[in-house]
Amino acid sequence: MQSNAQPELDRTYMMDTLRWLLETPSPSGYCMKIMSLVKAEAEKLGYEMRMTPKGNGIVTIEGDDSDEVVGLTAHVDTLGAMVRSIKPNGMLRFTPIGGYAMHTVEGEYCLIHTRDGRAYEGTVLSTKPSVHVYSDARDWKREEANMEIRIDEPTSTKEETERLGISVGDIVSWDPRARLLDNGWVKSRHLDDKASVAALFGLMEWLARESVRPAKTVKIIFSTYEEVGHGSSHIPGDITEMIAVDMGAIGDDLSATERDVSICAKDSSGPYDYGMTSGLIALAKESGIPHAVDIYPYYGSDASAALRGGSNVRAALIGPGVHASHGMERTHADAIANTAALLLAYVTAQ
Structure with a gap:
């Protein structure tokens, strides 16, 4: 069953927004370009976006x-890596940004972003490839010490790599390999959490187009350090x-699918606010929005960070169902639209 509110939301706009979000590199700590694009959008x-000292944006x-x-x-930052050292053979040892299994990036294409603005292509390989x-x-165990980045430049020594301008501390972004299919399926890296950012833009577009004021004042925060634990801590x-x-996780004994909005009742930080969660479930049922209620034992969110940071707030967690999170992820346009529809129902409820 489709949400009663969904026909009013512009799916094409949300998918177009998702595409440029996915195509813009933004590992945690390297979100300057994507935040300038978010601000411009x-x-x-018709909204003003205020930037915080740490680089988050608030509308x-x-x-x-x-x-x-x-x-x-919702967070614009993604998984990625940083150059840890330049090896004698000219290849790069890297350290992860964010939490992922090393085998999920083996064979992945990447960009090495130098501090003087250059970008070089590379490939992640095991040291026994x-x-x-x-x-x-x-x-051969896929762990940090056994992985390296092969640079697509004529370099076979540490000195030759250094002459390219590559240094320790340079950011590495993964090729998202984004595919937005005509049948609604979306497969890409970094749907966590750019699919949710697209849903927020869908909400913002609808409110602006329909000239509707939400029931309460809404502050939308685009965070930039969620993958390392402190995105919306303040x-x-x-x-x-x-x-x-x-994003809503999928697998094991979880109920969400890639077409649902997932409502999380509890994650590694503990239970979310009972009243808010109950209200979101009731709204999803009343509006006919496909949804699932799940528990994520190995998961934390920006709401978790805000609570740990001492914020005196009630908090809840929802998002589009995403398969193979922190790997080669997949969702569906329905899940993004359903997330935007539930947010719309919540912020306009009297």
Whole structure:
């Protein structure tokens, strides 16, 4: 069943937004370009975006009731890596940014971003990359010490790599390999959490197009350090309710599918606010929005970070169902639209 609110949301706009989000490199700590694009897009819709000292962006949408403020947060930062050292053979040892299994990036194309603005292509490989050469290549443990980046430049020594301008501390971004299919399926790296950012833009576009004021003032936070744990750890003090909009995990005994909006009742930080979670479930049922309620034992969100940071807020967590999170992820346009529809129902509910 489709949400009653969904026909009003512009799916094409959300998918177009998702495409440029996915195509813009933004590992945690390297979000300057994507935040400038997010700011420009918000301004196109008629919103002002204020930047915080740490690089988060906040859009305020005045509501009928300004006594209570609802915060909606999604993160633009992604998994990635940083150059740890340049090896004698000219290849790069790297250290992860964010939490992922090393085998999920083996064979991945990447960009090495130098501090003087250059970018070089490379490929992530194990240090024993060929079964024709190494008898234990299949069993070689995929861990940081056994992985390296092969640079697509004529370099075979540390000195030659250094002459390219590559240095320790340079950011490495993974090729997203984004595919937005005509049948609605979306497969790409970094759907965590750019699919949710697209849903927030869908909400913003609808409110602007329909000239609707939310029931309460809404502050939308685009965070830049969520993958390393402190994205929205500091939020405006007037926020009383906070919804983290982040991908819903799929697998094991979880119920969500790639077409649902997932409502998380509890993650590694503990249970989310009972009243808010109950209200979101009730709204999803009333509006006919396909949804699932799940528990994520190995998961944390920007709402978790805000609570750990001492924020005195009620908090909840929802987002589009995403398969193979922190790997080669997949979702569906339905899940993004359903997430935007539930957020719309929540912020306009009297």
